[in-house]
Amino acid sequence: MISGGRPVSAPETVRSLLTDGGEFIHIGAWPAQMSRFEPDHLQREIAAQVDRFLALTGRPPDHLDSHHHAAYLHPDGLRAVLEIAAGFGIPMRAGMADLPLDMAAAALARILPEFDTSVALPLVERLQALLATGPAPFWPARFEMGYYDKTATLGDLLLILTTLPDDGITELMCHPGYVDDELGFSGYRAKREEEIVHLTHAATRECVRAESIQLIAFGDLTR
Numbered sequence: 001m002i003s004g005g006r007p008v009s010a011p012e013t014v015r016s017l018l019t020d021g022g023e024f025i026h027i028g029a030w031p032a033q034m035s036r037f038e039p040d041h042l043q044r045e046i047a048a049q050v051d052r053f054l055a056l057t058g059r060p061p062d063h064l065d066s067h068h069h070a071a072y073l074h075p076d077g078l079r080a081v082l083e084i085a086a087g088f089g090i091p092m093r094a095g096m097a098d099l100p101l102d103m104a105a106a107a108l109a110r111i112l113p114e115f116d117t118s119v120a121l122p123l124v125e126r127l128q129a130l131l132a133t134g135p136a137p138f139w140p141a142r143f144e145m146g147y148y149d150k151t152a153t154l155g156d157l158l159l160i161l162t163t164l165p166d167d168g169i170t171e172l173m174c175h176p177g178y179v180d181d182e183l184g185f186s187g188y189r190a191k192r193e194e195e196i197v198h199l200t201h202a203a204t205r206e207c208v209r210a211e212s213i214q215l216i217a218f219g220d221l222t223r
Helices: 026-035 037-055 067-073 077-086 101-111 117-133 154-162 191-201 202-210
Strands: 142-144 168-171
Touching: 026 067, 037 077, 067 077, 067 101, 067 117, 077 117, 101 117, 154 191, 154 202
Parallel strands: 142 168
Antiparallel strands: none
16 A cells, blocks of 8 residues: 555545545655545455455465555554454564554654654554454564664674574564566665675575574464
């Protein structure tokens, strides 16, 4: 649900989520716009996207994700994702709202500067209240956000890998990719190829081996 995307649902059924041009409202405008989102519009579109995946692949996804945590940043969106994940018995990508309040608000403001502290704190409080009362989230025990932007270096990656908790599952946020014309404009273009170099570096592979780190996919997670 980021700028440039169009809904799977019929536009007239999710109008509160869209610009006049029929695209999703850019997440940078959410602080001023998200109060207009109608709960049933969020729920309808999220369910429609999962249904489209089922129709295309013939199976449920191995986990649910949301670019820039968009669906997780509105209580009704988060509730919809939680209910779908519980219905299929599949995990979700870890959410910032699962962090301590001050850390979650700081993380949100770091990734999306439009959500400054005055917006982020009350928003995270609402999301955490939902997590305390809604369907229990099923996601990795720890969400590592340190490998990003200026701290997405080989040294930072190795530091993260050598200081992981001894038990539990950690999700490492990363954005590797190859830059081509299809990627279009992105403020994170060059860093994507740098991340590929770091993530596949011999030092990284040796670190994973030496630290006895087991690399798994979301499909390997079970309740």
